[in-house]
Amino acid sequence: MSRQETCRSCGNPEIREFLSLGKTPLADALVPPGTPLADEPTYPLAVAFCPECTLVQVTENVPPKVLFVDNYLYFSSFSPAVLEHAQKHAENLTSARGLGRDSFVVEIASNDGYLLKNFAAAGIPVLGIDPAPDQAAAAEAAGVPTLREFFGLELAKQLRAEGRRADVIIANNVMAHVPDLNGFVAGMRELIADDGLITVENPYVRDLIEHCAFDTIYHEHHCYFSCTAVDRLVRRHGLFLNDVEYFPWLHGGTLRWHIEPVERPSARVREYLAAEEERGMTRFSYYEDFGTRVEHLRTELRSTIESLKREGRRIAAYGAAAKGATLLNYCGLGTESIDFVVDRNPHKHGLLMPGSRIPIRPVEALLEEQPDVVLLLAWNFKEEIARQQAEYCRRGGKLLVPVPEVREFTPSDSGREAVVR
Numbered sequence: 347m348s349r350q351e352t353c354r355s356c357g358n359p360e361i362r363e364f365l366s367l368g369k370t371p372l373a374d375a376l377v378p379p380g381t382p383l384a385d386e387p388t389y390p391l392a393v394a395f396c397p398e399c400t401l402v403q404v405t406e407n408v409p410p411k412v413l414f415v416d417n418y419l420y421f422s423s424f425s426p427a428v429l430e431h432a433q434k435h436a437e438n439l440t441s442a443r444g445l446g447r448d449s450f451v452v453e454i455a456s457n458d459g460y461l462l463k464n465f466a467a468a469g470i471p472v473l474g475i476d477p478a479p480d481q482a483a484a485a486e487a488a489g490v491p492t493l494r495e496f497f498g499l500e501l502a503k504q505l506r507a508e509g510r511r512a513d514v515i516i517a518n519n520v521m522a523h524v525p526d527l528n529g530f531v532a533g534m535r536e537l538i539a540d541d542g543l544i545t546v547e548n549p550y551v552r553d554l555i556e557h558c559a560f561d562t563i564y565h566e567h568h569c570y571f572s573c574t575a576v577d578r579l580v581r582r583h584g585l586f587l588n589d590v591e592y593f594p595w596l597h598g599g600t601l602r603w604h605i606e607p608v609e610r611p612s613a614r615v616r617e618y619l620a621a622e623e624e625r626g627m628t629r630f631s632y633y634e635d636f637g638t639r640v641e642h643l644r645t646e647l648r649s650t651i652e653s654l655k656r657e658g659r660r661i662a663a664y665g666a667a668a669k670g671a672t673l674l675n676y677c678g679l680g681t682e683s684i685d686f687v688v689d690r691n692p693h694k695h696g697l698l699m700p701g702s703r704i705p706i707r708p709v710e711a712l713l714e715e716q717p718d719v720v721l722l723l724a725w726n727f728k729e730e731i732a733r734q735q736a737e738y739c740r741r742g743g744k745l746l747v748p749v750p751e752v753r754e755f756t757p758s759d760s761g762r763e764a765v766v767r
């Protein structure tokens with residue numbers, strides 16, 4: 347556990363803090379019942395902006411083993427929408443890059459093999475890299491050879507010394523998760539073939555700020571990226587940001603960056619970089635009032651929950667998500683207002699949400715108990731959950747989304763936030 351005094355990307359000692367969410371437990375560290383409170387450590391959770399390279403970052407470092415080996419129950423395969431997104435990505439890469447039996451595709455943080463299994467099924471050689479033991483075992487069972495390691499320069503050098511260079515490296519929701527950002531990118535440069543392609547996905551910091559998605563901030567997420575921050579980061583390692591795709595529905599707004607050892611930026615990348623400058627995202631003032639907006643959202647959510655409780659309503663929540671832990675802890679919501687949380691992932695059942703200690707149950711509990719209101723902690727999957735919970739809603743149940751504002755969500759809602767460019 348240590349405080350980050352300098353920028354994780356460019357080393358600037360003058361990073362400027364703009365948000366503090368107080369001290370929170372680790373968002374994915376679900377708690378076995380009966381655990382004494384003293385055994386659940388909390389850590390300061392604050393966010394800063396680097397005026398040099400524009401990177402937004404948390405200011406505390408929790409050791410990666412504590413985050414991703416000891417306390418990690420996230421399995422990528424529990425969302426059909428994520429699986430479909432991964433399958434399309436594999437198909438597009440296979441045809442765009444002409445991948446075949448002589449190619450080599452590496453995924454960093456390959457989790458349970460949700461993505462690489464598509465290449466493997468097409469006979470394309472793959473290697474997953476993931477330190478989380480249960481997820482790696484699930485990947486192996488799905489036909490995805492997996493190295494149970496953290497990725498960085500050292501591992502990349504080792505693979506290269508064995509004569510392995512990747513035609514494609516995929517890094518989805520992992521570049522934000524590494525404390526040593528430069529070591530991670532240097533590792534990708536080491537491993538990628540000179541004519542290879544790296545694709546990196548992460549939630550877009552613009553959506554985080556503009557949609558007030560403060561709950562996506564937790565210790566696992568060391569960084570929150572813009573195109574400008576990615577561009578400056580990868581250049582330092584002889585890599586170039588050449589294209590970008592936007593998925594507004596994925597995790598509240600996700601960018602996929604295309605990064606290569608040669609510089610050939612698309613018109614789209616240039617537009618994104620110019621738009622970020624124009625919007626002010628490269629300056630501190632863009633982030634300055636975020637803390638106040640987050641406080642307003644907390645007040646709004648607390649007063650909605652309090653008035654529902656005054657009316658005698660029973661409230662449950664959907665999604666034992668990491669972001670749910672941030673939301674519940676920051677808003678001070680616990681078992682006095684929320685009876686239980688449901689989740690599809692059986693590894694989470696029987697455990698308690700960190701800090702708030704709300705019990706986690708299978709999704710079927712919603713129809714068994716028919717609470718009046720379900721707070722969608724996994725609001726990023728609201729359409730999918732609403733479709734799946736049509737019967738609960740038909741019986742009069744209400745779905746409540748907390749972000750970007752507190753409101754009821756009905757299955758007929760398109761629910762998709764406008765694409766802000």
Ligand code: JHZ
Pocket residue numbers: 420424425426519566597664665666667668669670688689690691709724726727730731734
């Ligand atoms: P979900 C994850 O964050 C983890 P989390 C990670 N740290 C990351 O970077 C971000 O995503 C981007 C369940 N579920 O994905 C599954 C259902 O029960 O929003 C999960 O436990 N039924 C790598 O943890 C939880 O909800 C469903 O129908 O905040 C959702 O977690 C669906 C779709 C999901 O993220």
